[in-house]
Each structure stands twice: as C-alpha cells, then as structure tokens.
Amino acid sequence: MKQLDVQILHQSYLLTCPEGHEERLLEAVSRVNDTMARIRDAGKVRSRERVAVLAALNMAFDIVTAERAPAPVAEPVEQPDEAEEDPEAADAWAQAMIQQQADAQRIVALLERLDQALETDAQLL
Template sequence: MKQIEVQIMGQSYLLGCPEGGEAQLREAVERVDVAMCKIRDANKVKARDRIAVLAALNLAFDLGQQPAAAPSPAAPAEPVATAPNGTTPDDARAAQLIQRLDQALAGDGLLL
C-alpha cells in the first residue's frame, strides 16, 4: 500500500493509500480539511478532536442526504438493508469514518 503525506488543518498526516486511489483520497482530505477549518474558523470549538468529530458528523450527514442513484426502469428498487438495531450501511460507514478519524488524531496517522 502506498503512503502519501497530506495536511489537515495545518497538521501533516501520513496516510495509507490503495494503488490508483490517490486522487480520490486527496479529494477526501480536501473535504475534511475544509469542513474542519470551517468549524475552527467559526470560533465555536477550539479542541482539535471535537472539531474532527463535528466535521465527521457533518460530512456523514451530508452523505446521507445525497439522493441515491435512480434505479433503472427495468430493475426494481432494492430495499435498504438494516441491522436488527435499525442501522443502515451508511450508519455503519459513518461510524467507521469517525473511528478512523479518531485513530488518526490519536497519533497513528492512518485513515485507511
């Protein structure tokens, strides 16, 4: 796995990057950096870990608000799978992203 160095809110991180995924990872880093700087610049939150959690939640919420790709007319719409506790795959993905961001801020520096 390739590693790339990026900056998020002025701090350097060395991230694991799958082959061929550098552009997509850099776009994700840019979204996270913009989201975190926006929260920091609003002077509402000072602690870096809280800024990261709020940014992750905002990004996950935005992701959940995006309309799903329209199914083709020939294919019936598939129901969204939910776990017994009522969570969806998007909920699980958001939780994973928050966990990865938390780990990166704790010092391992790897989001992937």
C-alpha cells in the same frame, strides 16, 4: 500500497492507500480539511477533537441526506391498463400519484429544514 504525507489543519498525517487511488484520497483530505477549517473558523469550537467530530458528523449527514434523497423521476409513471376501463382504478391511480408527489415535497422540505438547523451545529458545543 502507496503512502502519502498530507496536512489537515496544519498537522501532518502519513496515510496509506491502494495504488491508483491517490487522487481520490487527496480529494477526501481536502474536503475534511476544508470542513474542519470552516468549523474551527466559526469561532466557538477550538478543540481539534471536537472540530473533527463535528466535521465527521456534517459529512456523514450529507452522505445520508444524499442517499435518502428522492430519486428524480425521468418519465411519468404510466397509468395501468385496467385504469383506462375502470373509473375506480383510474381514480385510485391518480390519488396514489398525488400522494407520492406530496410525500416527495414533504421530504424535500424536511431535508431543507434539517440543513438549516445543522448550519449552526458548530455553535452547539
């Protein structure tokens, strides 16, 4: 294990990480420091503890959003073989594809609305 002395909002922390992971830890420290500084500099939150909680929530929200984002479809889904011979199956397949696209658009729109709403979350406390 390796120990690193880092600074987050001008406070020193001695952190331990596995050998070879120092660069990743320093990147994580940089992200936390930047997020906390952005929240603190917004002006309404001064408590280091509240700034840290808001930063953790912002970062966790970003992770959850990325995990739940619809995966881009590299290739269109092929129409099933039975749909070529059966007009009802072809229609059902087409309706399913339209619904899937509409659902994906609604999810993206909802995520954008959540991002906009959370941009000002530092002002809530």
